[in-house]
Amino acid sequence: MNILLIGSGGREHALAWAMRTKSSFMRGLYAAPGNPGIFEVARHTDIEDINDHDQIIQFCQRLMIDLVVVGPEQPLALGLADNLRSAGIFTFGPSRAAARIESSKAFAKDMMRKYNIPTAAYKHFDHTQVHDALAYIDNFSKPPVIKADGLAAGKGVIVPRTHEEAKNAVLEMFGGAFGKAGAAVVIEEFMEGEEASVFAICDGTNFITLAPAQDHKRIGDGDTGKNTGGMGAYAPADALVTPEIMDKVKKRIIQPLLDGMRAEKTPFIGCLFCGLMIHNGEPRVVEFNARFGDPETQAVLSVFEGDFVRLLSSAARGEIDKSAVRSSTNGYCCNVVLAAEGYPDTYNKGMRISGIEEARAMNARIFHSGTARDENKELIANGGRVLGVCGSGDTLEKAINIAYQAIPYIEFEGKVFRKDIGQKGLRYT
Numbered sequence: 001m002n003i004l005l006i007g008s009g010g011r012e013h014a015l016a017w018a019m020r021t022k023s024s025f026m027r028g029l030y031a032a033p034g035n036p037g038i039f040e041v042a043r044h045t046d047i048e049d050i051n052d053h054d055q056i057i058q059f060c061q062r063l064m065i066d067l068v069v070v071g072p073e074q075p076l077a078l079g080l081a082d083n084l085r086s087a088g089i090f091t092f093g094p095s096r097a098a099a100r101i102e103s104s105k106a107f108a109k110d111m112m113r114k115y116n117i118p119t120a121a122y123k124h125f126d127h128t129q130v131h132d133a134l135a136y137i138d139n140f141s142k143p144p145v146i147k148a149d150g151l152a153a154g155k156g157v158i159v160p161r162t163h164e165e166a167k168n169a170v171l172e173m174f175g176g177a178f179g180k181a182g183a184a185v186v187i188e189e190f191m192e193g194e195e196a197s198v199f200a201i202c203d204g205t206n207f208i209t210l211a212p213a214q215d216h217k218r219i220g221d222g223d224t225g226k227n228t229g230g231m232g233a234y235a236p237a238d239a240l241v242t243p244e245i246m247d248k249v250k251k252r253i254i255q256p257l258l259d260g261m262r263a264e265k266t267p268f269i270g271c272l273f274c275g276l277m278i279h280n281g282e283p284r285v286v287e288f289n290a291r292f293g294d295p296e297t298q299a300v301l302s303v304f305e306g307d308f309v310r311l312l313s314s315a316a317r318g319e320i321d322k323s324a325v326r327s328s329t330n331g332y333c334c335n336v337v338l339a340a341e342g343y344p345d346t347y348n349k350g351m352r353i354s355g356i357e358e359a360r361a362m363n364a365r366i367f368h369s370g371t372a373r374d375e376n377k378e379l380i381a382n383g384g385r386v387l388g389v390c391g392s393g394d395t396l397e398k399a400i401n402i403a404y405q406a407i408p409y410i411e412f413e414g415k416v417f418r419k420d421i422g423q424k425g426l427r428y429t
């Protein structure tokens with residue numbers, strides 16, 4: 001099969017690597033825009049702008065692309081999958097309408113209410129309803145969580161400590177602090193519990209889940225400091241998401257959501273990311289995303305057993321082949337993100353990166369998130385999250401050790417990382 005992969009982050013590097021190494025169907029793999037890690041396993045294209053859908057379609061026709069895999073949410077929300085499908089090109093990724101499960105938090109909450117999917121109590125408001133919104137906050141004994149409706153690159157959610165802070169957050173959002181994303185807000189009950197991520201590969205009607213994972217959102221050890229895109233993850237998070245809980249997630253969350261999307265005439269084809277809060281053995285939805293999560297994907301695909309291309313292409317064709325996924329996983333994986341000092345606020349770019357081969361010699365798998373080549377073809381940092389260092393082993397403890405033993409070999413100025421990725425998973429053992 002010839003495949004075009006859209007995206008340029010650590011998630012896409014992991015997708016490219018898994019398609020290359022965990023399938024017998026892979027022929028030509030192309031990536032746009034790609035990154036230096038992705039181009040270790042995929043070829044360049046002449047696509048200059050991934051927002052130019054005609055250019056992508058022409059490329060696919062010229063190179064006889066059998067499948068397009070869309071990594072990030074933005075192109076999905078802009079209708080890339082719709083345009084590709086209209087041109088007769090199989091695409092792994094939801095339509096613009098189905099991607100609203102991520103691109104509008106109000107839509108997602110309304111779907112959950114309509115189809116009885118467990119989630120936090122909520123209401124949503126637009127800017128003409130400021131007074132109602134502020135009054136609603138007082139209904140909660142604990143300060144409720146405030147969310148900008150639209151895509152806000154992981155920065156649109158405020159978990160306030162006081163009701164006062166909650167009200168200020170609403171006023172800021174309506175004041176334009178998050179641009180168009182904050183034109184409407186969701187106000188929802190604070191949920192206690194522990195977070196986990198479950199990916200469901202969906203063909204519009206049926207689905208199969210991959211290994212559950214746990215992300216580490218805060219910048220600092222012990223879950224302190226600012227929220228980030230994610231500082232590391234491990235999989236399978238099987239002590240937290242037990243088989244019993246996984247069963248509830250499938251029956252009460254994923255299947256009703258898929259059925260609901262179909263009933264609304266917007267079937268979901270792609271990866272449905274379920275962000276969960278688990279409390280006393282009961283999973284509730286924090287959010288849905290319309291694509292694979294980063295940094296969980298690097299860990300989830302590291303332990304994936306099966307034929308990954310067969311899985312994605314069968315889902316894209318609307319007839320998911322569940323035998324493409326083996327029920328057992330290949331041990332455990334711990335993915336530790338190396339970030340640039342200052343992240344998630346302002347940070348430097350352009351620092352030279354060394355030691356990747358040495359780290360690989362320590363049995364770690366390295367995924368590129370924010371890297372580039374300078375004019376001398378030297379590898380440099382080019383983003384807040386720079387690299388993901390993955391250790392694998394037959395226990396989580398071994399996986400963690402391999403990742404952390406490899407990290408010292410990788411150097412760039414201002415390298416920061418959490419020292420406790422995966423420790424949450426060990427607490428249960």
Ligand SMILES: Nc1ncnc2c1ncn2[C@@H]1O[C@H](COP(=O)(O)OP(=O)(O)O)[C@@H](O)[C@H]1O
Binds near residue numbers: 147
């Ligand atoms: N209702 C809630 N109760 C407790 N924590 C929440 C709640 N909603 C969100 N959070 C916290 O805020 C984070 C970001 O919220 P989320 O809905 O995942 O938005 P996004 O990923 O788009 O920023 C979550 O990972 C979780 O830690």
Ligand SMILES: [Mg+2]
Binds near residue numbers: 275287
């Ligand atoms: Mg989230």
